[in-house]
Amino acid sequence: MLNKKDILGLKDMTKEEILEILKTAKELKTRIDDSSKRIDEIKGCSIVSLFYENSTRTKTSFSLAGKYLGATVQDLGVGTSSVKKGESLIDTGKTLDQMGVKVMIMRHSMTGAPHILAKNVSAHVINAGDGSNEHPTQALLDLFTILEYKKYFEGLKIAIIGDISHSRVARSNVFGLSKLGVNVTLAGPSTLLGSSGLLGVKTTPDIKEAVKDADIVMGLRIQFERQKTTSFPDLSEYRELFGINKEILKYAKKDVLIMHPGPVNRGIELSTDIIDGKNSVINIQVKNGVAVRMAILKLLYQGGTI
Amino acid sequence: MKILIQNGQVIDPASQTNEIMDILIENSIISKIEKNITDKADTIINAEGNWVTPGLIDVHVHLREPGYEYKETIATGTRSAAKGGFTTICCMPNTSPVCDSDIMVEYIKLKAQREGVIHVLPIGAITKGQNGEELSNIGKMAKAGACAISEDGKSVPSSGLLKTAMKYAKMFDIPVLSHCEDIALVAGGSMNAGASAQLLGLKGISNDSEEVIVARDVILAKSTNSKLHICHMSTKGSIEIVKQAKLAGQNVTAEATPHHFTLSDDFITDYDGNTKMNPPLRSKEDILAIRQALKDNIIEVIATDHAPHSVDEKNCEYEKAAFGIVGLETALSLGITILVEEGWLTPIELIAKMTWNPAKMLGIDDYAGTLSIGKSADITIINPNETYKVNPNTFASKSKNTPFGGFDVKGKVLYTIVDGNIVVANGELVEELA
Numbered sequence: 222m223l224n225k226k227d228i229l230g231l232k233d234m235t236k237e238e239i240l241e242i243l244k245t246a247k248e249l250k251t252r253i254d255d256s257s258k259r260i261d262e263i264k265g266c267s268i269v270s271l272f273y274e275n276s277t278r279t280k281t282s283f284s285l286a287g288k289y290l291g292a293t294v295q296d297l298g299v300g301t302s303s304v305k306k307g308e309s310l311i312d313t314g315k316t317l318d319q320m321g322v323k324v325m326i327m328r329h330s331m332t333g334a335p336h337i338l339a340k341n342v343s344a345h346v347i348n349a350g351d352g353s354n355e356h357p358t359q360a361l362l363d364l365f366t367i368l369e370y371k372k373y374f375e376g377l378k379i380a381i382i383g384d385i386s387h388s389r390v391a392r393s394n395v396f397g398l399s400k401l402g403v404n405v406t407l408a409g410p411s412t413l414l415g416s417s418g419l420l421g422v423k424t425t426p427d428i429k430e431a432v433k434d435a436d437i438v439m440g441l442r443i444q445f446e447r448q449k450t451t452s453f454p455d456l457s458e459y460r461e462l463f464g465i466n467k468e469i470l471k472y473a474k475k476d477v478l479i480m481h482p483g484p485v486n487r488g489i490e491l492s493t494d495i496i497d498g499k500n501s502v503i504n505i506q507v508k509n510g511v512a513v514r515m516a517i518l519k520l521l522y523q524g525g526t527i
Numbered sequence: 528m529k530i531l532i533q534n535g536q537v538i539d540p541a542s543q544t545n546e547i548m549d550i551l552i553e554n555s556i557i558s559k560i561e562k563n564i565t566d567k568a569d570t571i572i573n574a575e576g577n578w579v580t581p582g583l584i585d586v587h588v589h590l591r592e593p594g595y596e597y598k599e600t601i602a603t604g605t606r607s608a609a610k611g612g613f614t615t616i617c618c619m620p621n622t623s624p625v626c627d628s629d630i631m632v633e634y635i636k637l638k639a640q641r642e643g644v645i646h647v648l649p650i651g652a653i654t655k656g657q658n659g660e661e662l663s664n665i666g667k668m669a670k671a672g673a674c675a676i677s678e679d680g681k682s683v684p685s686s687g688l689l690k691t692a693m694k695y696a697k698m699f700d701i702p703v704l705s706h707c708e709d710i711a712l713v714a715g716g717s718m719n720a721g722a723s724a725q726l727l728g729l730k731g732i733s734n735d736s737e738e739v740i741v742a743r744d745v746i747l748a749k750s751t752n753s754k755l756h757i758c759h760m761s762t763k764g765s766i767e768i769v770k771q772a773k774l775a776g777q778n779v780t781a782e783a784t785p786h787h788f789t790l791s792d793d794f795i796t797d798y799d800g801n802t803k804m805n806p807p808l809r810s811k812e813d814i815l816a817i818r819q820a821l822k823d824n825i826i827e828v829i830a831t832d833h834a835p836h837s838v839d840e841k842n843c844e845y846e847k848a849a850f851g852i853v854g855l856e857t858a859l860s861l862g863i864t865i866l867v868e869e870g871w872l873t874p875i876e877l878i879a880k881m882t883w884n885p886a887k888m889l890g891i892d893d894y895a896g897t898l899s900i901g902k903s904a905d906i907t908i909i910n911p912n913e914t915y916k917v918n919p920n921t922f923a924s925k926s927k928n929t930p931f932g933g934f935d936v937k938g939k940v941l942y943t944i945v946d947g948n949i950v951v952a953n954g955e956l957v958e959e960l961a
Contacts, residue, residue: 309843331844332728333798352846354728392728419725
């Protein structure tokens, strides 16, 4: 049981809450491939997703997670809804509230949008990514994957490399990993590190230094859509100076896990052989995403704070 | 018609008066300022224990009319100002249409005479439509009564055009009020760049976005030898630049807003649109620098940047929320609570920054900002000891967008007298808007 109305970010989640979700996800994971194990545990729960930004995996992952637990899942289709007629976020939320929606899953290009929604609706709100703030379910599935492979958190070393300043994934991971005792190093061009040093973790433009003795290396996508101005000269220079390839990984531990939240710009932030190599768990992350989202839906719905 | 104000602490920065005296108003004119006036009067105000000051002046107000009457009108904005103790306000040109012609200046003045309750001095835009391309009719506007020019809400992007405007405005002896912001450095930020922005995941607005333009404008004002006033200074670096210019003898003045000397960015802990303004709430270090600069008189004017917005424009996604807060009805109380009570300014220094200094900056000191015999009676009476809780619902302003709701403050405006007419009595408007 999660005694929370909303899942807005890992910043305001406790270590215990995080571990509770991971534990539940582990129990539920087997139901993804084995349909005979599925139980309609949240039957009758109406879930609506509101994606003000594009998504393949997060939206589908949530949708399937809900269905595997017996919920009714619907996508608002923001592009074809009254949002296009200029309806405010709060009004859209209140409208859905009246229709009996119990869980709203929202992605928005603006930081804090799910928080505003959560304040104004009685339904549970799950943040599926807001601006350059947080993407809590992505970080939770990352944590789940790390635990699955490494069995513990305390003392592990992770290097998160790439477009840090625009990355809600990096931020949610920093909040979560720090609470669990993982040593985090953020690396990338100085122009993409922003002021992430203020988060209290190590930052460096030297990716060799970041990767050194790392248990986990996480690549991040260059988010062209969030960059208002040029942060580096061009992709070839980026690849040469900041791309993760075999040479760089020599500095990491032998059993290093290679992670990436996807979608990947192949050959830019990660070389193709690394993406498809034996240390890569990028596809496992996707599966674990369904498990973690099932856990969140189940725990929130059964928490009964609404 | 005679009004006698008795036994008040008369504070007049222009004459450095600060003692208990009586003031007699006869037919809208101050006729006597002395001890124990024995003349008979139609109205007697017992001001014992209260400050009696020149009517307050705010050089930075957004009245929103014409074009945005749902946020504020000249009628409601001037009433809000009166409740805040102001008898003269200058309204910024970012209306729709923009105040960039003598016709617009005339219109605002006329509307203010007809529907307002205090003096309104329009500020003209520097460029037509605030587009940053062509000079507006600065000369015609000055003749029609514009008290200053400003591009308000943005900086003139072209240094060349701004330089021309400064040179040109000089002929009419009106100052240039500069909003300093390099939009490329702001890059879509919505609060101060710093630890709080990082925690909230909001894009930050760095101090340098203000400072590079402060530096540019100071340099241009120097080369044109013109009168520059820097609006709502918010950073320590801006203060340093202005300080250096002043030490070099340049004619540059600056203002700070009550919110910039009261709140720092760590006040923002959620995504409440009422904490969003431009320039943003800065760091603790910046706040202390602002207070020190007020004390050192590097910043000689306190102005509100009163910026009314509707509930819907604030109660939405933070990045989408409009910049700005209302300030007319909390300015004086914050000045007393923060600056006087904490020892940064004496009462007469605070009042100077809200009366005589802005009057001098605008060049209206021949008729405003001081208590002088023979002059029109614009007077504010303040109880400096009354404490109260700020309640935005009681504001006369049409908009209630303030972060100060629920704040305990000290110092309350009791009377606002404009041209000898009592507009506010016992803290309430004498004539509510119908």
